[in-house]
Amino acid sequence: MVxxxxxKEGQIGPKMEYGAPYGLxxxxxxxxxxxxxxxxxxxxxxxxAIKAGNQGMIAHGLYSHAMIGKMLxxxxxxxxxxxxxxxxxGMTRPGDIVSFQGKxxxxxxxxxxxxxxxxxxxxxxxxxxxxxxxxxxxxxxDEVLKNLAKGKIKVAIxxxxxxxxxxxxxxxxxxxxxxxxxxxxxKALMRNWIRADKDTITAEFIGKxxxxxxxxAIVVLRDSIVGTATVAIPx
Amino acid sequence: MSRDFSSLIGLELKGTSFKVKKEKLVEFxxxxxxxxxxxxxxxxxxxHPAYANAFVLPALMKVTDAKxxxxxxxxxxxxxxxxxxxxxxxxxxxxxxxxxxKIMTTPKIxxxxxxxxxxxxxxxxxxxxxxxxxxESKIGKVVVISGIGVVVMPGGF
Numbered sequence: 001m002v003x004x005x006x007x008k009e010g011q012i013g014p015k016m017e018y019g020a021p022y023g024l025x026x027x028x029x030x031x032x033x034x035x036x037x038x039x040x041x042x043x044x045x046x047x048x049a050i051k052a053g054n055q056g057m058i059a060h061g062l063y064s065h066a067m068i069g070k071m072l073x074x075x076x077x078x079x080x081x082x083x084x085x086x087x088x089x090g091m092t093r094p095g096d097i098v099s100f101q102g103k104x105x106x107x108x109x110x111x112x113x114x115x116x117x118x119x120x121x122x123x124x125x126x127x128x129x130x131x132x133x134x135x136x137x138x139x140x141x142d143e144v145l146k147n148l149a150k151g152k153i154k155v156a157i158x159x160x161x162x163x164x165x166x167x168x169x170x171x172x173x174x175x176x177x178x179x180x181x182x183x184x185x186x187k188a189l190m191r192n193w194i195r196a197d198k199d200t201i202t203a204e205f206i207g208k209x210x211x212x213x214x215x216x217a218i219v220v221l222r223d224s225i226v227g228t229a230t231v232a233i234p235x
Numbered sequence: 236m237s238r239d240f241s242s243l244i245g246l247e248l249k250g251t252s253f254k255v256k257k258e259k260l261v262e263f264x265x266x267x268x269x270x271x272x273x274x275x276x277x278x279x280x281x282x283h284p285a286y287a288n289a290f291v292l293p294a295l296m297k298v299t300d301a302k303x304x305x306x307x308x309x310x311x312x313x314x315x316x317x318x319x320x321x322x323x324x325x326x327x328x329x330x331x332x333x334x335x336x337k338i339m340t341t342p343k344i345x346x347x348x349x350x351x352x353x354x355x356x357x358x359x360x361x362x363x364x365x366x367x368x369x370x371e372s373k374i375g376k377v378v379v380i381s382g383i384g385v386v387v388m389p390g391g392f
Contacts, residue, residue, distance in 0.1 A: 004237065018268075028266075035262040036290045052314065061318045063267075063287040069285030069323075070267045078271075078331075081284050085322030087384065111327070 003116040004114040004233040014075040023095035059092035086227015113232040122225040129218040132182035139210035180219035250341035253290035257334035284330035294340035314389025319384030337367035355387040
């Protein structure tokens with residue numbers, strides 16, 4: 001049970017993650033579409049989504065929006081949710097993991113209720129490259145991940161009239177030796193998808209790091225909904 | 236020549252009616268992973284607050300009916316519409332939504348302008364009111380007020 005007296009301005013209130021650990025799946029988008037009544041095919045059919053100009057199926061913006069509502073209801077109960085919502089800034093795709101959090105900006109009493117205002121932030125994590133690498137065992141985890149996040153991707157595609165002939169992906173990072181036979185990337189995401197000015201590119205280990213070899217993922221963090229909420233804290 | 240949309244500010248669009256069905260309330264709650272029994276009770280569920288998505292979205296699409304001063308639709312290509320944002324405000328005395336309730340959602344254009352980046356931005360406010368219910372005390376009560384941001388990309392208006 002949340003206690004008003006224990007909440008402080010500036011602290012993180014409710015938190016939630018959705019899609020972990022393996023990422024959201026298409027069936028979840030369809031279940032939401034059927035229940036919520038938004039049956040736009042871009043949320044259920046990869047061909048329709050691409051024809052509409054997307055690079056694959058995307059989740060409903062209101063799906064993540066509904067999850068903010070869920071987070072707040074789980075925190076204080078349905079009758080105490082006063083207002084929530086915000087701007088939709090980025091898309092969510094199959095395979096993504098979405099995290100939600102509310103940061104308390106103000107606590108006050110009004111109309112006989114104890115209220116909390118929050119900044120709401122929804123961040124979508126997209127994994128777009130996985131690989132195996134080795135490095136000097138003396139490098140710390142933090143150093144390895146920082147080096148991986150500075151890595152450069154090169155994509156070579158040869159086409160013939162029958163379609164794609166060869167797709168070659170290489171990934172090089174400083175002080176890390178990437179096994180070129182064990183790098184896998186999402187082709188759809190290679191095409192002008194990352195917005196360097198708005199996205200955060202980072203790296204993480206897949207499983208536990210051995211001293212000199214490991215599997216890693218390069219992930220992109222993107223704000224998907226940024227907004228506000230006000231809830232009453234029950235007595 | 237740029238089109239004049241200023242006469243649309245304050246315009247109330249045609250409302251949309253929506254009937255609440257208990258099966259859909261449970262289905263929606265399950266789709267977002269809600270665990271509270273009041274949303275999942277198949278005999279008599281109440282609506283999760285986020286269920287507003289189901290009846291507000293059709294009202295949002297009514298924006299495609301709006302016509303500018305030149306008599307032409309404001310939005311000429313609905314495929315160019317982006318959902319820019321959505322905020323719900325629940326009045327203190329809003330009753331819970333249940334099976335059989337009928338909701339009327341009426342959107343109003345609060346602002347409309349073409350931004351410097353060439354996008355048309357509409358701010359709508361939609362009020363959702365119970366117009367029919369098995370519980371007469373709920374009739375006329377506002378269940379949610381929605382602020383909706385609609386963005387139309389260049390070429391769509």
